[in-house]
């Protein structure tokens with residue numbers, strides 16, 4: 001199966017890249033830029049942070065939901081927990097690589113497919129906070145369950161219809177989405193992070209569109225009833241064209257699921273390759289306007305991607321439980337392993353990080369519900385940070401468990417020990433750094449917003465294509481902006497020892513965040529001045545800028561949260577420990593901005609790609625295999641249809 005996937009990807013690239021080589025880097029950037037939301041109608045804590053303005057009042061006091069929605073959310077969590085504990089065997093999912101139909105039916109009866117759908121359409125109308133908690137709870141039983149729920153609700157049909165659909169569309173699809181499964185289909189073999197290369201085409205035909213193309217890695221796509229499909233509409237009379245979003249009935253004639261993909265983790269996800277051959281889509285199934293597809297996808301993800309940090313939070317909390325139990329129970333060299341300094345450091349890292357991930361996820365969720373701030377940067381930071389940190393947490397848990405960390409839970413149980421699926425978790429967590437915006441793409445996306453103020457005032461100065469007269473005007477405007485802005489970065493609340501004192505022992509950390517926010521803004525400005533228009537190619541510099549921002553957001557989140565946590569003193573201890581750890585990382589990142597091996601690494605990579613060191617690859621074999629995949633362009637008969645209808 002893995003061979004097919006490898007072969008499919010390889011073949012697709014071979015058959016399509018020659019046709020698509022005309023999509024230049026510049027065009028790819030233009031497509032991404034056009035899809036960017038440029039409106040900032042509400043305040044943004046994240047945006048201000050990158051500009052050196054630490055506006056704690058935007059997140060403090062910690063927002064809280066209203067009592068009714070809390071009651072509804074708690075009620076669902078109680079029912080979901082009871083169901084998961086009694087009716088779901090996670091090892092069955094792992095063994096069979098499939099969520100049993102009865103479990104899907106059970107989740108449906110609980111209302112879990114309509115958690116975020118408004119009550120007027122038959123959903124539970126839960127807040128983002130409780131939706132996140134439900135994903136974390138289901139994910140702690142088996143991460144595949146959270147993927148099923150979030151692929152349907154975070155990116156599948158309900159969210160874009162809720163945000164961009166007409167009232168008729170909402171009435172038509174949202175009630176169905178409380179019972180049925182949906183999927184989101186953007187990726188193609190040649191379209192991963194770069195939608196400019198999209199080949200799926202929806203050709204206008206009267207009031208309808210006719211869809212042709214092949215979509216890859218469609219989570220839920222194998223079992224879905226409804227699909228959101230992104231496809232290019234050709235420009236023509238009465239059609240502005242461009243990438244457009246459609247709701248498509250999965251049972252439409254001309255749709256074939258050609259392969260059910262399998263992966264290193266998330267066993268049980270129904271992820272496929274879906275081919276569309278002359279599929280007729282009624283015009284009324286288009287969401288938004290032609291050409292708005294990517295904007296819709298990105299806006300959907302603004303909040304939708306919060307389910308990733310939610311699942312990562314659940315993971316980190318479970319890792320803490322196992323790390324605590326095992327570090328105390330396992331005795332080596334005369335004492336519990338948790339008392340050996342090396343392991344103690346790992347337990348401390350897991351505990352502090354679990355607290356931070358929960359703080360970040362809950363704060364972002366509450367902010368999404370409160371709708372007072374624009375949270376696109378915070379949600380992106382939460383996704384980026386949580387997926388990276390949960391991976392490290394899971395890896396440290398494997399290390400703490402020693403050989404048992406590498407052994408499957410069923411094997412441990414077969415030997416008569418408690419089976420702990422640490423290795424499974426590591427496999428399951430890995431994909432979070434890739435999907436719903438890979439770490440590299442999240443770095444670019446957030447960095448774009450971090451430098452936006454600079455580009456707005458100085459963009460024309462550094463743009464080689466802008467004529468001299470406009471450049472001169474832009475330089476003048478930039479001069480005015482920087483003359484006001486730069487002096488504000490010199491001193492601030494973080495330099496005043498009496499500021500933030502209501503936070504007690506955490507005040508020192510908030511002062512650090514304030515100082516670091518200004519330092520970060522200065523660093524970004526120096527980067528802009530030094531590299532000008534070429535800054536966008538300094539991805540590792542920008543990545544460090546963004547990572548510093550993520551740490552500062554996490555520090556702010558734990559400080560604010562510790563003030564409302566009922567645990568009182570113990571929450572402050574966790575917040576303090578996390579901030580101490582984060583400060584070390586921030587200092588390293590700051591020093592990495594100007595002291596690094598980026599230039600020599602870039603040269604080395606160029607040489608690697610020119611085969612200069614190919615001799616180093618001698619002495620090993622290549623286990624890759626070519627599968628009997630039918631080339632995508634041949635129009636050959638599909639290999640098989642693995643569509644598995646759910647009763």
Ligand SMILES: Cc1cc2nc3c(=O)[nH]c(=O)nc-3n(C[C@H](O)[C@H](O)[C@H](O)COP(=O)(O)OP(=O)(O)OC[C@H]3O[C@@H](n4cnc5c(N)ncnc54)[C@H](O)[C@@H]3O)c2cc1C
Pocket residue numbers: 151183184185186187191192193194216217218219220263266271431434435436437438439440441444539
């Ligand atoms: C289990 C699974 C489930 C998925 N579910 C869905 C789904 O439901 N719907 C859907 O549409 N897609 C889905 N995907 C696809 C997923 O979103 C893509 O894998 C992801 O967008 C990355 O695309 P790619 O794999 O083609 O990597 P590529 O875009 O080929 O990137 C390869 C590497 O290069 C990096 N890279 C790419 N461009 C840049 C750049 N400009 N600068 C710096 N680095 C860059 C990437 O970060 C990555 O590390 C799924 C994938 C998997 C494996």
